[in-house]
Amino acid sequence: RLAAAKAGGHEPQADAEGGTLEAVQAEWARERDELVAQAEEAEDARVRAEEKFAKIKALLQKAVETRKEMQAEVEERTQEAEGLRAELEAARARLHEAEPQVAQVETLRRCETALAQDLAVA
Numbered sequence: 001r002l003a004a005a006k007a008g009g010h011e012p013q014a015d016a017e018g019g020t021l022e023a024v025q026a027e028w029a030r031e032r033d034e035l036v037a038q039a040e041e042a043e044d045a046r047v048r049a050e051e052k053f054a055k056i057k058a059l060l061q062k063a064v065e066t067r068k069e070m071q072a073e074v075e076e077r078t079q080e081a082e083g084l085r086a087e088l089e090a091a092r093a094r095l096h097e098a099e100p101q102v103a104q105v106e107t108l109r110r111c112e113t114a115l116a117q118d119l120a121v122a
Helices: 002-007 021-121
Strands: none
Touching: none
C-alpha cells in the first residue's frame, strides 16, 4: 500500500481504506514477521532434509560395501566349489580306472576262499 501511495507521488497519511501510516507499517511488520517465520521453517526443513539425505547416503554406501563383500564371498565360494568339482571328477576317473583291478581282487578273494575250503575238506 505504501509503495502504491508513493507511486502516486505523495506520502501516505491515510490509505484508501482509512488506515493510517502506522497501520500500514504494522501490517508490513506482520508480513515481515510471517515471512521470517516461513524462512525459518524452510531452513529447518532444509536442514532436516539434508540430515535425512546424509543418512540415506550412508545407508546406500553401506549397502554397496556389503554387496561388494558378498559378491567377493560368492566368487570365493564358487572357486572352491569348482575346485571340489574338479577333485570329484578326478576321483571318479581314478575309480573308473580302478574298477577292473577291484574286480580282479574280488575274483582272487573268491578263489582264495574256495581254495581254503578245498584244503579244509582235504
